[in-house]
């Protein structure tokens with residue numbers, strides 16, 4: 110099975126095959142078994158993260174600005190609302206300036222905190238000037254609360270598919286967090302167009318995004 114999961118490579122990039130056949134890259138689907146899907150996801154995460162880390166700073170910045178503009182259209186007026194956003198790492202779109210504009214326009218932003226491995230995330234209100242500290246995996250997180258339930262959750266994707274499922278870092282944090290939220294927020298996946306996959310082979314625990322915003 111593992112051999113069949115290998116992705117095809119073409120010898121002479123740039124290649125436009127992907128524009129012709131949406132699923133050209135997948136030689137065989139990783140069946141329904143979670144073990145196979147899980148192994149396939151590990152390989153795809155690595156490929157997609159390496160691919161976006163290869164973007165140069167200017168390209169990433171330009172893509173982030175385009176994503177931010179589209180987010181405004183999707184979300185509408187931020188006034189009086191709490192937007193759960195994120196502090197970028199591993200080449201994710203940088204929406205920090207956009208987050209500051211949310212605050213200037215009367216909204217609040219909150220950042221996710223991994224309290225403990227295997228637990229849901231806690232969102233904490235943050236504004237520029239509030240202290241951040243290094244949490245688990247060296248991620249920057251607000252040092253203190255208050256903990257909130259966001260109205261909108263911006264979920265950075267490692268990969269996404271046409272059915273609006275998200276491939277993340279593999280911790281299951283967003284799925285676990287969204288599954289227990291008393292009031293369902295608007296769930297917005299954000300990522301690069303290049304991170305689109307024909308399918309992430311969604312499993313029962315995977316929660317679809319309401320919308321995916323790309324550059």
Ligand SMILES: Nc1nc2c(c(=O)[nH]1)N(C=O)[C@@H](CNc1ccc(C(=O)N[C@@H](CCC(=O)O)C(=O)O)cc1)CN2
Pocket residue numbers: 195196197198201221222223230246248265277278279280281282283
């Ligand atoms: N910027 C940002 N912040 C975020 C998320 C995100 O996707 N982006 N998260 C979205 O969920 C949460 C963090 N999720 C994470 C999940 C796994 C790993 C990680 O490095 N995992 C290790 C393996 C860990 C293990 O199994 O022990 C690895 O990939 O090497 C990092 C963050 C909360 N904060």
Ligand SMILES: Nc1ncnc2c1ncn2[C@@H]1O[C@H](COP(=O)(O)OP(=O)(O)OP(=O)(O)O)[C@@H](O)[C@H]1O
Pocket residue numbers: 150275276277278279280281282283284285288314315
């Ligand atoms: N609601 C849930 N309750 C318990 N475990 C869950 C839940 N949702 C996901 N998980 C577990 O989390 C693990 C990782 O799942 P998955 O591969 O979908 O992560 P991901 O969405 O890519 O990661 P992340 O959200 O951290 O970026 C799986 O083992 C899964 O069983």
